[in-house]
Amino acid sequence: MSYLTLSHLEKSFGPARVVKDFNLTVEQGEFISLLGPSGCGKTTVLRMVAGFELPTSGGITIEGQDVTHLRPNQRNIGMVFQAYALFPNLTVAQNVGFGLKVKGTPKAEIKGRVEEMLSLIGLSDLGNRYPFQLSGGQQQRVALARALAPKPSVLLLDEPLSALDAKVRVSLRNEIRQIQRELGITTIFVTHDQEEALSMSDRVVVMHEGIADQVGTPFDIYNRPATRFVAGFVGTLNTLEAKVLDAAAGKVALGGAEITLPGPLPAGSVTLGLRPEAVRLGNGTGPQLQATIKDVDFLGSVIRLRADLAGQSIAFDTFNTTKTTPPKVGETVALGLDPADLLVIGG
Template identity: 55%
Template sequence: MAFLELTGVQKKFGKQFAVRDFNLEVQKGEFVSFLGGSGCGKTTTLRMIAGFELPTAGRIRIGDRDVSNVPPNRRRVGMVFQNYALFPNLNVVQNIAFGLKVAGVPVKTRLEQAGRLLDMVHLDGFQNRYPHQLSGGQQQRVALARALAIQPQVLLLDEPLSALDAKIRLKLRQEIRALQKELGITTIYVTHDQEEALSLSDRIVVMREGRIEQVGTPAQIYHDPASLFVASFIGTLNRLRAEVADPAAGRLAVAGQVIRTGGVFSRPKGEPVCVALRPERLSLERRNDDDNCLSGILSHVTLLGAIVRWSVRVGEQEIRIDTFNDPLLEMPPAGQTVRVYFPEAACRVMEDSEVAAG
């Protein structure tokens, strides 16, 4: 049985659905990220788990309790907010111990607990400082320690790193994951940052317009997207217009050039489809004798630090190719004709409805 379960959960504000038909099972100790753009319903779903919003329909269960209508302070859920929400008139220790104080925990016990958490979040020696005396990263550590102080059954994090700069975000997300593994606490993490979701999560829930688009491991979401939306939202993607050239042989034509997909199509010859290709699966050099090949014109080369991105025009379409930055790499001039190689397995052919939507 799942430790956290959402069954048929919906949320309406007026006549508008913010979340609809949300079904999810989360195992004890699992780290699950809700990933999606603004307005997709991920924060609303998180707030329903916390109890700050009540579902219009459906059921939320934590452990063996139905908490659908239970107040937040009786759910044993810890919440870390995007804006930290620290009390400015309390110092670090007092902020961390606040939930324990409300729960009536004796002073000695709550100070000992706060001290242990200070050490866990690497803030030993900061106990007497006030929020305005801390950096953004330090404030977020205090907020995390405060959420953990009440020993919650579920930890909820609502875009906790979005206000921090890139280097601090990277360090803190590593610390959050390490701490979550150490404590074995069931965690739901809301983010719009695909890199965060891919690097942190046991599983990712990709959301769109209040619905779940796909649930899977980071590898499943990236390599085997269930829809064109997921494929486009996660990572960089080449989306090529093509048409069926030979249904029985799984051959498509891109700008008049035939490629193999390794599949068999029920679609008739000439029907339009969309081919999705990840840039890192492409190369300007042939790797295998049976690789697909598309000829095009190199339009420009972009240096992205460790990655070099080549842009090649194939007919009226552009293909992006990512390769590691090698100082000895020879850069052909723009305007030169080049060949782009990729295996059959790199091709993902999307459904007709997705082509229209794309």
């Protein structure tokens, strides 16, 4: 039996259906990310799991117990909010121990658990400070410790890193994942940041207009997108129109080259997806496409180039090395690819 099960969840606000027939099973200790653009329903799903929103229909079970209609304080859920939500009049230690105090935990036990949590987040020497005396990253660590202190069954994270600067975000997401693995706590993480979802998760749920478009490992979500939306939303993707030469044999014409794909294909034309890192600059084995460089973006270790491919725009990456000068704007280059990297994009 799954540790956490969401069955046919629906949520409507008036005539608007925000979440539509949402289903998800989560195993104990899994780290699941709900990924999608603003307004796709991911936070509403999280709030239903927390008990802050009542589903219009459907059910939620945790460890086999139906919690659909239980209040938040009856679910043994830990939640970390985007805005920290720390109590400004309480010290760090008092914030971390707040949930335990509300539950009536003995003072000695609270003291020991608070010390344990502060050690876990690396703030053992800051227990007597107040939230305003901490950096944003430190405040979010305290919020995480407060959520974990009562030993919840499920940890919910609602875009907890979005208010932090880039370097702190990367550092803190690594810490969160390390702590989650160390404790083995079942976690649902809401984000609109693809890099966060792909780097932190055991599985990713890509949401679109209230539904789960695809559920899978980060590898599958990125490399085997199931829908046109997932293919376009996760990572950078070139979308190229190719003329079908032989539908049964899977032969298409693209950029002056004939390419064979797994068939059969629809007659006429087909839309293909191609990741920038799958395109090779220079002659080599496989189909060769002639393209004209239109733009060169220096991104540090990687150079992103954009080119015209028989009237279509294609972006591709090449590593930056001191021994190789990237092509210049207006230069005609040969691009190589492996047909296996081409995705036939459906609905």
